[in-house]
Amino acid sequence: MPRQLRRWGPPLLLISPSIILMAVFVYGLLAANAQTSMTDIHTAAQATGRAPSSFVWFDNYVALLGTEAFQHSLKNLLLYTVVFLAGTMFFGFLWAWLLDRPVRFEGVFRSIYLFPMAVSFVASGVVWRWLLNSNQGEQASGLNRLFQIVGLDFLQNNWWNNVDVGIAAIAIPAIWQLSGYVMALFLAGFRGIPEEHREAARVDGATEWQLYRHVLFPQLGPVALSAVIIVGHMSLKAFDLIMAISKPANYQTKVPAIDMYVFKSSFDYANSAAVGSILLVIVAALIIPYLIHITRTEKSK
Amino acid sequence: MRIRRTPALVTGLVAASLALAACSNGGSTTDPSSPAGGDAAEQTEVEVFTWWASGSEKLGLDALVSVFDTQHPNVEFINGAVAGGAGSAAKDLLQSRLQANDPPDTFQAHAGAELTDYINAGQIEDIANLFDEFGLRNAFPADLVDRLTVDGKIYSVPSNIHRANVVWANPTVITEAGLDPEATYASLDEWFTAFDTIQAAGFTPLSVATTWTQVHLLETVLLAELGVSTYNGLWDGTTDWAGAEVTGALEAFEKAMSYTNTDRDGLDWPDATQQVMDGQAAFNVMGDWAVAAFEEAGKAAGTDFTYFPVPGTDGVFDFLADSFTLPVGAPHPDGAKAWLETVGSLEGQVAFNKAKGSIPARTDADPAEFSEYQQTAIESFGSDQIVSSLAHGAATPIAALNAISDATSKFTTGGSDLATFQSELAAAMG
Numbered sequence: 001m002p003r004q005l006r007r008w009g010p011p012l013l014l015i016s017p018s019i020i021l022m023a024v025f026v027y028g029l030l031a032a033n034a035q036t037s038m039t040d041i042h043t044a045a046q047a048t049g050r051a052p053s054s055f056v057w058f059d060n061y062v063a064l065l066g067t068e069a070f071q072h073s074l075k076n077l078l079l080y081t082v083v084f085l086a087g088t089m090f091f092g093f094l095w096a097w098l099l100d101r102p103v104r105f106e107g108v109f110r111s112i113y114l115f116p117m118a119v120s121f122v123a124s125g126v127v128w129r130w131l132l133n134s135n136q137g138e139q140a141s142g143l144n145r146l147f148q149i150v151g152l153d154f155l156q157n158n159w160w161n162n163v164d165v166g167i168a169a170i171a172i173p174a175i176w177q178l179s180g181y182v183m184a185l186f187l188a189g190f191r192g193i194p195e196e197h198r199e200a201a202r203v204d205g206a207t208e209w210q211l212y213r214h215v216l217f218p219q220l221g222p223v224a225l226s227a228v229i230i231v232g233h234m235s236l237k238a239f240d241l242i243m244a245i246s247k248p249a250n251y252q253t254k255v256p257a258i259d260m261y262v263f264k265s266s267f268d269y270a271n272s273a274a275v276g277s278i279l280l281v282i283v284a285a286l287i288i289p290y291l292i293h294i295t296r297t298e299k300s301k
Numbered sequence: 302m303r304i305r306r307t308p309a310l311v312t313g314l315v316a317a318s319l320a321l322a323a324c325s326n327g328g329s330t331t332d333p334s335s336p337a338g339g340d341a342a343e344q345t346e347v348e349v350f351t352w353w354a355s356g357s358e359k360l361g362l363d364a365l366v367s368v369f370d371t372q373h374p375n376v377e378f379i380n381g382a383v384a385g386g387a388g389s390a391a392k393d394l395l396q397s398r399l400q401a402n403d404p405p406d407t408f409q410a411h412a413g414a415e416l417t418d419y420i421n422a423g424q425i426e427d428i429a430n431l432f433d434e435f436g437l438r439n440a441f442p443a444d445l446v447d448r449l450t451v452d453g454k455i456y457s458v459p460s461n462i463h464r465a466n467v468v469w470a471n472p473t474v475i476t477e478a479g480l481d482p483e484a485t486y487a488s489l490d491e492w493f494t495a496f497d498t499i500q501a502a503g504f505t506p507l508s509v510a511t512t513w514t515q516v517h518l519l520e521t522v523l524l525a526e527l528g529v530s531t532y533n534g535l536w537d538g539t540t541d542w543a544g545a546e547v548t549g550a551l552e553a554f555e556k557a558m559s560y561t562n563t564d565r566d567g568l569d570w571p572d573a574t575q576q577v578m579d580g581q582a583a584f585n586v587m588g589d590w591a592v593a594a595f596e597e598a599g600k601a602a603g604t605d606f607t608y609f610p611v612p613g614t615d616g617v618f619d620f621l622a623d624s625f626t627l628p629v630g631a632p633h634p635d636g637a638k639a640w641l642e643t644v645g646s647l648e649g650q651v652a653f654n655k656a657k658g659s660i661p662a663r664t665d666a667d668p669a670e671f672s673e674y675q676q677t678a679i680e681s682f683g684s685d686q687i688v689s690s691l692a693h694g695a696a697t698p699i700a701a702l703n704a705i706s707d708a709t710s711k712f713t714t715g716g717s718d719l720a721t722f723q724s725e726l727a728a729a730m731g
Contacts, residue, residue, distance in 0.1 A: 043421065044422035133567060134566070139563075139564075161567075247512060251714050262703055265393065266700035
């Protein structure tokens, strides 16, 4: 026993503060959130204990998932995530591939692509709100006006004010901001591949395309997966960009995080917590398989 | 990728020191509150929580504070103003503070039904006795005191009154469209006829902005179409939201929205008012805080812009008011009472409202001290029937207003038809 204590004691002591902090501020609060989400605390009076509240298990979840409004939010979230992911992966990969070949001024291009990431979503959101103005015709401004100037009038549209697919327009600034980051990930991936692989392929007479297609691309799988996870979880938590471009009450750009905010401002803590838990489950559905995958590959190595 | 030991160790140390810091903070909390029941003359302070952080609102608060400093030199004013989101950032923070039993000494809130949540949660005190002590019951119009009274109790002192049912118009645009800028419109239908002419001339007939301004428009249309008693019935349950009368009013709202600018959802009220100033739009329905925007832009009333009550609401004053409360457990209740006394005083109300552009809630202020628009508003407030504003928290609790806003946004972006809209409104008020 003392020997075991001597072996496990010091490391355990060392990490115990972080374990305790995590236990209280992450898992403890998650539990408190889950608990609130299973009560019927829908008013301020119930939250302060002046009116009775009771435990209702999953009633809030059932009711919430059954409302058309929340289904609309979930549909918006899905659409936003798909467009955001596809856009950042496409542009990020394209730019990394272009910069992987010997290019002049590579550093300059790299910085240009990466710069948007330094801007906060809120700041760029304000500018994109002007660019994505939905006026068309004579009173057009922003991108619609630009389309008119270059004679592409047919491209004019009402952007994020389209009730069905408007949320996809908000993914445009998000793609603009994060593509550079994905590019950096892929570029690091390309550079991480030993030079010998390229040389070996060239010695074997592979064309440049064959070299990329059969030697380099397959080795980027783990990088691509990380990029999908990072961008995907950011997308699922989308809130600030939407708040900056649209408004919390705008139906066309509702996502669960916005619903959570509106419920909270209505003193409806139970539904707010329920939306939070649903978001957590959605993000977990993305992250947990990834973590399992990573641990398995680590072990097999 | 193998996990290296060193970072884990560093993280552990950082976490440990954080935990220690947290402990020491928790242990040494000093209690700044003075003993309860202190003498009124004793040196104290008052933290006043508002969202008046910029523009005419800030000027108003500054003017009020200078009166407060003369009336109560022994109470130190501490500005707890929170900027952002037209008050939503402040309300958000206030909600957390009240929930954590850490209230400010007094906070700004819209007078009326918006206080319901705080009242039911037992977070604000009944201050009817202060109304008697400061002689406020007869200083405010009886209609207003009625609207502030809940089960015989009063929870806030109104500082200023705004009118919501005002149309702001650009006479140049109206003339260019071939209409008489002096014309008055007896009903919404007459107004819509003028809209057709203005639209044909290539102008936006009616400018509007994001959801809350659409709810603001909705409330004035409801008022115009339903009349005072039916409109009031919407909030006390005597008018059927699902009834045919409301359907008719919503059809008028739908028609009004069809004349508005398409970029509305990305704008806030100053942008919509700006469209009238710039000659893009002919009319804008907005509360009378808009007059400050026109004046700041150097526009003259009568020539550069005109104003009149929303057609069909002449003789009705659709009111909203800011007010101050006494939270339960306020650290400095004496400071708060001193603040409430100044807020309710004639001197305080005149100084504040002259700077902010609203009108005093008291009826004994001398209209001659105010601007031209304010004088007309003071006169209307004294003689018109007073009804409560929906969009600004006077008519319904926050949750109902949020539900109505959601339904309105869904309808105006094409996410629902009129019948669905009406049933969602009925559900929101249910």
